[in-house]
Amino acid sequence: MKAAVYEGPRSVAVKDVPDAKIEHPCDILVKITTTNICGSDLHMYEGRTSFETGRAFGHENLGQVVEVGSAVRKVKVGEYVVLPFNIACGFCKNCERGLSNYCLTMQPEPAMAGAAYGFADMGPYQGGQAELLRVPYGDFNALRLGEDAAERQNDYVMLADIFPTGYHATEMADVEPGDQTVVYGAGPVGLMAAYSAILRGASRVWVTDHQPDRLRVAEAIGAIPVNCAEQDPVEVVKEATLGLGADNGCECVGYQAHDDRGHEDASLTLNGLIDAVRFTGSIGVVGVFVPEDPGGAKAQNDMEAKGKVPIDYGLMWFKGQRMGTGQAPVKRYNRALRDLIAGGRAEPGFVVSHELRLDEAPSAYEHFDARDEGWTKVVLHPDGSR
Numbered sequence: 482m483k484a485a486v487y488e489g490p491r492s493v494a495v496k497d498v499p500d501a502k503i504e505h506p507c508d509i510l511v512k513i514t515t516t517n518i519c520g521s522d523l524h525m526y527e528g529r530t531s532f533e534t535g536r537a538f539g540h541e542n543l544g545q546v547v548e549v550g551s552a553v554r555k556v557k558v559g560e561y562v563v564l565p566f567n568i569a570c571g572f573c574k575n576c577e578r579g580l581s582n583y584c585l586t587m588q589p590e591p592a593m594a595g596a597a598y599g600f601a602d603m604g605p606y607q608g609g610q611a612e613l614l615r616v617p618y619g620d621f622n623a624l625r626l627g628e629d630a631a632e633r634q635n636d637y638v639m640l641a642d643i644f645p646t647g648y649h650a651t652e653m654a655d656v657e658p659g660d661q662t663v664v665y666g667a668g669p670v671g672l673m674a675a676y677s678a679i680l681r682g683a684s685r686v687w688v689t690d691h692q693p694d695r696l697r698v699a700e701a702i703g704a705i706p707v708n709c710a711e712q713d714p715v716e717v718v719k720e721a722t723l724g725l726g727a728d729n730g731c732e733c734v735g736y737q738a739h740d741d742r743g744h745e746d747a748s749l750t751l752n753g754l755i756d757a758v759r760f761t762g763s764i765g766v767v768g769v770f771v772p773e774d775p776g777g778a779k780a781q782n783d784m785e786a787k788g789k790v791p792i793d794y795g796l797m798w799f800k801g802q803r804m805g806t807g808q809a810p811v812k813r814y815n816r817a818l819r820d821l822i823a824g825g826r827a828e829p830g831f832v833v834s835h836e837l838r839l840d841e842a843p844s845a846y847e848h849f850d851a852r853d854e855g856w857t858k859v860v861l862h863p864d865g866s867r
């Protein structure tokens with residue numbers, strides 16, 4: 482089968498690799514029809530993680546079941562399913578508590594937790610930017626879709642990661658009806674956090690970024706765009722709230738946060754949020770931060786290379802703020818968010834800017850990584866359907 486394989490920093494090739502297959506009675510095999518490129522792939526693509534060369538990318542996957550293992554009871558051949566990027570067993574201590582983002586049995590490293598398809602440090606699993614994907618514990622992991630699945634793949638595929646992840650940011654930030662929320666980052670995840678805050682009834686949502694094209698998308702869904710190349714988002718928020726700050730904040734950028742000239746500083750967004758959110762407010766951090774960053778010393782400094790990020794902890798403590806962090810537990814939200822899509826209440830596919838074939842992945846990575854004008858979110862169709 483064909484797959485988009487990592488070949489080294491800023492290099493992806495679409496190559497023939499061994500076919501994915503059923504390896505365990507609980508596995509299902511999915512023919513991938515839609516798979517996205519994510520901002521998380523870009524950290525790996527840029528060589529800023531320990532991702533191994535020769536492995537396939539792709540953790541935002543949707544497709545049709547083509548085979549099921551002998552122990553699979555619920556999922557049937559022919560059904561359309563969307564797969565949470567987290568791979569989880571359903572029976573470990575963390576899965577039992579709903580923390581499928583930190584599954585203990587799917588992560589082979591005994592002292593670590595959490596697994597994902599085609600992801601650095603999250604187990605050996607191949608990604609779904611490929612023609613076929615092996616899904617462990619198919620009955621637990623696959624979310625089945627209804628009759629409109631084939632036509633509405635661009636909406637439903639967002640359930641694999643960014644819609645639940647954006648929603649999780651607002652959950653960790655305690656967004657309630659009437660709240661005023663500030664979101665850092667207008668990439669796909671930031672747009673989903675803003676969209677989720679609006680769905681939850683926030684009265685005012687600011688989104689800040691220095692990419693005008695992405696800010697225009699934020700504005701189109703009803704958020705207030707703040708171009709941080711022109712205005713200080715902290716001042717904008719404080720001025721609108723009698724100096725008090727927003728009720729809640731969402732971090733949707735991660736450790737490669739930078740200024741408009743490209744100068745990286747992993748503390749930029751966190752410190753902005755600590756300042757822009759009010760006393761006792763909550764901050765949800767879904768942007769990725771890592772314990773070790775191979776390119777960090779060159780891009781930032783030696784401390785950042787070891788995952789040390791100097792944040793204004795004194796101010797955060799003084800303000801009595803809370804901060805939630807980590808990978809999103811997609812399963813906690815994906816069923817409810819699927820039903821919002823099916824019921825016509827949510828259309829997360831609005832983020833899609835490009836639909837391409839799998840063999841177009843190398844140039845898609847280049848454009849998306851450069852945050853080229855208009856490249857908001859890329860979906861690939863390995864089945865050649867578009």
Ligand SMILES: NC(=O)c1ccc[n+]([C@@H]2O[C@H](COP(=O)([O-])OP(=O)(O)OC[C@H]3O[C@@H](n4cnc5c(N)ncnc54)[C@H](O)[C@@H]3O)[C@@H](O)[C@H]2O)c1
Pocket residue numbers: 519520521522523524642643646665666667668669670671689690691692695709733734735736737738739740749750766767768769807808809852
């Ligand atoms: N926690 C999770 O489960 C989870 C899931 C998916 C993605 N993520 C992470 O979320 C982050 C965002 O993902 P994405 O797909 O939207 O990525 P992206 O790279 O497309 O978007 C990030 C955006 O942040 C902007 N930005 C950079 N520096 C900024 C600054 N100082 N202030 C404001 N905006 C700034 C960029 O211009 C860009 O538009 C990434 O770190 C990704 O790895 C986390």
Ligand SMILES: [Zn+2]
Pocket residue numbers: 519520521522540541566642643
């Ligand atoms: Zn993702």
Ligand SMILES: [Zn+2]
Pocket residue numbers: 569570571572573574575576577583584585586587
């Ligand atoms: Zn588990």
